[in-house]
Amino acid sequence: MDQAFSTRAVHAGRGDFIEKGVHAPPLDLSTTYPTPDLELAARSFDSLVAGDEPQGGSFVYQRLFNPTTDRFERALAELEGAEDAAAFSSGMAALSAVLLAAKSRGAHVVAVRPMYGTADHLLTSRLLGLGVTWTTQDDIADAIRPDTALVVIETPANPTLNLIDIASVVRQAGAVPVLVDSTFATPVLQQPLALGAALVLHSATKFLGGHGDVLAGVVAGSHTMVRDIKHVRAATGGLLHPLSSYLLHRGLPTLQLRVERAQATAGDLAARLAADSRVASVRFPGLPGQDPRTLIGRQMLGPGSILAFELASDDPQVMRNFVGALQLITPAVSLGSTDTLIQPPAALTHRVVDQHARQDAGISQGLLRMSVGLEDARDLWRDLDRALATVPSHAVTTERIPALAG
Ligand SMILES: Cc1ncc(COP(=O)(O)O)c(C=O)c1O
Known part of the structure; x- marks a missing residue:
């Protein structure tokens, strides 16, 4: 554990390569595995269905276990400082499995807005039979009930970039486990488990995949909690496809480089946008006054590379x-890719959120979320500047996003 993150990211999940005589992770696409010894296979089956390790003999069936996916999970767990991790076919599949596993402790969840629109919808709609109390990061303790199974937070929050003090939420939650969606931060910038969170979740579709060609989710935590989540996964499906696991594992060695480069560019663009009279407001945790709890430095190594304006x-x-005039920046949902993406959350990613809740959370109709990619900052600014020329000069500059509540 005393090696730097970049070193661990290069070697995680690769410790057996010399013994195996390989230099890239083996990719195993088998959907079924031979079971020549029925007794051994049955033992492995029982173990895997319960969310435990294979017992030798056979992996039996891909929905229960896949060695390429297992290898990525072990690598990600190492980078999050976790005992184990479980990978899913999407971030929402991961969250669903976490919630279903939590149901054995109670049917109530406490959560803080804003968060990714479909995650908000999954909780609010009671689709999985869990009730939710929406609250603020300072009122977690008051919202906890005897049947509260989980506290769910997302920091930085999608799409307003609000930061939540993880250690404070963990203290308030007491014995109730806290799940942190750390998608915007990645393990490069934030380590929620070290701050007391029980589980950390990523839409691996974003920075972990990093190239816009993998849909995936991953959740990391203790052996016991991940075992329960894998139990749900084995029964409901949703295991990540091994080719996607291979691609995610392939991307880990460059994760820090990608995150740091995009973050530097985002800082540059945020400052330029904040100083521009054609822009009414900018949300980026690295701008002066936008980190009232001084979490950058303490909780996060940097502000990340998503901004909103x-x-x-x-x-x-x-x-x-404005969006139509952009030539380099792609109008599209998703984030954390090599290329810069822009979208209006109220009209797309967060349209499934109750309109009043959306407004209260600062997601105005005019808010644009931009995920900064790996292009040169000067080229990106030229594109933004050209598109900003379409904003009428008589437009009144107003502060429309509610002031930060801290
Ligand atoms: C913060 C966050 N969490 C979870 C998700 C859901 O992930 P997926 O789209 O991989 O299901 C997203 C998707 O945008 C997200 O931004």
């Missing part, structure tokens, strides 16, 4: 013209 006019046509 409002144009100086809230006329929807002005926003459409």
Whole structure:
């Protein structure tokens, strides 16, 4: 554990390569595995169905276990300082399995808005039979009930970039486990388990995949908690496909480089946007006054590479013209890819969130979320500057995003 993150990211999940005589992770696409010894296979089956390790003899069936996925899980667990991890076919599949596993402790969840729109929808809609109390990061203790199974937070939050003090939430939650969606931070910038969280979750579709070609989710934590989650996964399906696991594992050695480069560019663009009269407001935790709890440095190594902003006019046509004038930046949902992506959360990713809740959380109709990629900062600014020329100069600059509540 005394090696630097970058060193561990290069070698995690690869410790047996010399013994195996390979230099890249073996990719095993088998959906079924021979079971020549029925007794051994049955023992392995029982173990895997319960979410435990294979027992030798056979992996039996891909939904129960896949060695390429297992290898990525072990690598990710190491980078999060976790005992184990479970990989899923999407971030939402991972969250669903966490919630279903939590149900054995109670049917109530405490959560803080905003968070990714579909995660909000999954909790609010009671689709999985769990009730939710939405609260603020300072009122967690009051929201906990005897049947509360889990506290769910996302920091930095999608799409407003609010930061939540993980250690404070853990203290308030007491015996109730805290799940942190750390997708925006990645293990490079934030280590929630070291701050007392029970589980850390990523939409691996984003920075972990990093190239816009893998849909995946992963959750890491203690052996016991991950075992329960794997139990749910074995029964409901949702194991990550081994080719996706291979690609995720392949990307880990460059994760820190990608995150740090995009973060530096995002800082540059955020400062330029904040100083521009054609922009009404910018949300980026690295800007002065936007980290009132001084979590950057303490909880996060840096602000990340996602930012959000409002144009100086809230006329929807002005926003459409602005996005339409971009030539380099792609209008698209998702984030954490090599290329820069922009989208209006109220109209797309967060349209499934109750309208009033959305407004209360600062997700205005005119808010644009931008995921900064690996292009040169000057080229990105040229693209933004060109598109900002479509914003009428008579537009009134107003502070529309509610002031940070801290
Ligand atoms: C913060 C966050 N968590 C979870 C998810 C869901 O992940 P997926 O799209 O991989 O299901 C997303 C997707 O955008 C996200 O941004």
